[in-house]
Amino acid sequence: MSTTTKILILVFLTLSLSGLFLFYNLPNSWEYALERRGFKVASMIVVGCCIAYSSVVFQTLTNNKILTPSIMGFEAVYMLFQTLIVFIYGDQTFQVIKNSGNFFISVGLMMVFALLLFVLIFKKGKSNMYFLLLIGLVLGTIFTTMSSFLQLVIDPNEFLIVEQKMFASFNRMNIDIFWYALGFMILCFIIGFRKLQHLDLISLGRENAINLGLDYNKSIKFYLFIIAVLVAVSTALVGPLTFLGILVTNLTYELFKTYKHSILIPCCCLVSAVAILGGQFLVEQVFNFNTTISIIINFIGGLYFMFLLLKVRKV
Amino acid sequence: MISVDSITKKYSENTVVDQVSMQFPVGKITSLIGANGAGKSTLLSIISRLLKQNNGNIMINDKNLESYKSRALAKQLSILKQSNHLELKLTVRELIGFGRFPYSQGKLTKQDEVKIAEAIDFLDLGDIQDKYIDQLSGGQKQRAFLALVVAQDTDYILLDEPLNNLDMKHSVQIMKRLEQLCKEKGKTIIIVIHEINFASHYSDYIVAMKNGKIIHSGATQDIMNPKVLSEVFEIDFEIIHKSGKQLCNYFY
Numbered sequence: 001m002s003t004t005t006k007i008l009i010l011v012f013l014t015l016s017l018s019g020l021f022l023f024y025n026l027p028n029s030w031e032y033a034l035e036r037r038g039f040k041v042a043s044m045i046v047v048g049c050c051i052a053y054s055s056v057v058f059q060t061l062t063n064n065k066i067l068t069p070s071i072m073g074f075e076a077v078y079m080l081f082q083t084l085i086v087f088i089y090g091d092q093t094f095q096v097i098k099n100s101g102n103f104f105i106s107v108g109l110m111m112v113f114a115l116l117l118f119v120l121i122f123k124k125g126k127s128n129m130y131f132l133l134l135i136g137l138v139l140g141t142i143f144t145t146m147s148s149f150l151q152l153v154i155d156p157n158e159f160l161i162v163e164q165k166m167f168a169s170f171n172r173m174n175i176d177i178f179w180y181a182l183g184f185m186i187l188c189f190i191i192g193f194r195k196l197q198h199l200d201l202i203s204l205g206r207e208n209a210i211n212l213g214l215d216y217n218k219s220i221k222f223y224l225f226i227i228a229v230l231v232a233v234s235t236a237l238v239g240p241l242t243f244l245g246i247l248v249t250n251l252t253y254e255l256f257k258t259y260k261h262s263i264l265i266p267c268c269c270l271v272s273a274v275a276i277l278g279g280q281f282l283v284e285q286v287f288n289f290n291t292t293i294s295i296i297i298n299f300i301g302g303l304y305f306m307f308l309l310l311k312v313r314k315v
Numbered sequence: 316m317i318s319v320d321s322i323t324k325k326y327s328e329n330t331v332v333d334q335v336s337m338q339f340p341v342g343k344i345t346s347l348i349g350a351n352g353a354g355k356s357t358l359l360s361i362i363s364r365l366l367k368q369n370n371g372n373i374m375i376n377d378k379n380l381e382s383y384k385s386r387a388l389a390k391q392l393s394i395l396k397q398s399n400h401l402e403l404k405l406t407v408r409e410l411i412g413f414g415r416f417p418y419s420q421g422k423l424t425k426q427d428e429v430k431i432a433e434a435i436d437f438l439d440l441g442d443i444q445d446k447y448i449d450q451l452s453g454g455q456k457q458r459a460f461l462a463l464v465v466a467q468d469t470d471y472i473l474l475d476e477p478l479n480n481l482d483m484k485h486s487v488q489i490m491k492r493l494e495q496l497c498k499e500k501g502k503t504i505i506i507v508i509h510e511i512n513f514a515s516h517y518s519d520y521i522v523a524m525k526n527g528k529i530i531h532s533g534a535t536q537d538i539m540n541p542k543v544l545s546e547v548f549e550i551d552f553e554i555i556h557k558s559g560k561q562l563c564n565y566f567y
Binding site: 201207212 | 380387413
């Protein structure tokens with residue numbers, strides 16, 4: 001099957017799943033329902049694109065196909081902040097901090113965290129990717145432990161507020177935030193899509209990339225920054241969902257046997273959109289909200305990895 | 316011309332390259348020899364901007380290395396390191412196409428295609444040009460990467476142990492191609508090499524390093540001398556003269 005056919009199939013799948021999502025079981029007051037659903041579909045596609053772009057680029061930078069940006073601890077920062085405000089304000093959280101305020105502070109904190117990491121690592125001129133990952137991993141673990149501790153201490157009723165944030169959800173999404181997130185994403189994509197060939201060079205490894213005239217350190221910093229913004233936006237919009245990254249990127253590599261990021265990234269965006277739309281449809285219409293999309297994605301992702309392992313063993 | 320002036324590289328207190336100054340002759344093959352850890356590869360990496368020196372200057376065509384834009388330098392000088400393990404779905408032809416990146420930034424022109432075809436012919440890669448690089452044998456892969464450097468078409472070519480893990484047949488093939496690049500296209504080639512007989516047979520000049528310093532340098536026949544070599548490698552050498560070339564026997 002040619003690349004074009006595969007892309008067309010993915011586009012068709014995305015469109016038909018969006019259609020299904022919009023029009024399936026439409027209630028009588030369809031105008032309101034359609035508007036809500038429309039925003040939901042749009043936000044799922046935005047989140048899908050953020051995750052796809054950040055995961056593919058992150059895997060190229062680290063030269064490792066089983067990592068996602070979540071290893072750098074962004075989600076841990078997000079969770080710590082969510083836990084902390086509930087810890088401080090308790091059941092008054094919603095009065096103290098509005099949804100859009102929460103979004104901007106979350107994005108801001110994650111950006112500060114990213115900048116801190118970069119300054120720490122790049123200040124000495126020793127831009128070692130693995131050192132960066134290690135520091136991110138350690139700090140992430142510290143933040144997660146701190147969150148767990150706070151979650152133990154707070155009132156069980158208030159813990160329910162935090163628990164909602166622990167799983168990705170498209171239901172609490174609010175429309176103002178969606179427009180901000182869309183703005184951030186479009187900005188990142190416009191800047192980040194200009195030099196996709198540079199990513200192809202980076203995938204050849206540091207030495208080959210420098211040999212071919214790439215300003216390696218500058219490019220790495222640039223892409224890490226874009227990744228940080230996109231991860232921050234998608235996490236603040238719906239919650240931690242970057243595990244999806246491993247699944248969709250590897251699926252994309254399997255489907256499109258190419259090294260070209262100009263194909264990989266757009267296709268990965270489509271694959272993620274299909275995965276999220278399909279997963280969310282199952283959550284809402286088949287499981288009647290009795291489960292969350294994270295659980296479905298982890299379930300399918302787990303099965304897929306078992307399949308991959310078995311396939312490798314046969315060879 | 317590449318000239319280096321009092322280059323020093325330290326890792327904390329450990330000096331790997333110590334005050335090295337050298338001018339590399341243009342249009343010739345120069346071999347860097349020496350024991351493991353003598354600083355050969357480090358020197359090569361410094362000349363090719365993969366590593367930053369603590370001290371000293373590198374001049375390429377009478378211009379300081381640091382004042383070059385990375386992209387402009389990529390049209391002057393190319394480097395091939397020894398480990399090239401890639402898990403990418405990339406064909407041989409596409410890999411060689413990357414050699415044209417400094418010129419066309421990824422959008423191949425007609426002229427680029429000509430250069431790529433030349434490089435493929437030059438290294439006899441015609442019948443495997445559409446294979447993925449992760450399916451190649453060691454020798455084929457080395458030839459593919461050398462073709463990338465040939466397509467890059469730079470005046471200076473630096474190679475770090477290009478014969479590593481290759482059998483004699485493939486080693487000879489690679490060295491003959493390098494000789495041809497030098498003679499027919501006037502390239503200046505600097506290689507780090509361990510096989511002393513390959514260095515003797517194919518290079519015009521030899522630079523010998525020990526403990527981060529250059530201890531001998533000169534024309535091949537001057538360096539291929541039992542006294543010099545045993546000082547460099549600390550074992551005994553016997554030099555055999557055969558049809559105008561020197562061979563070493565060091566199996567004592």
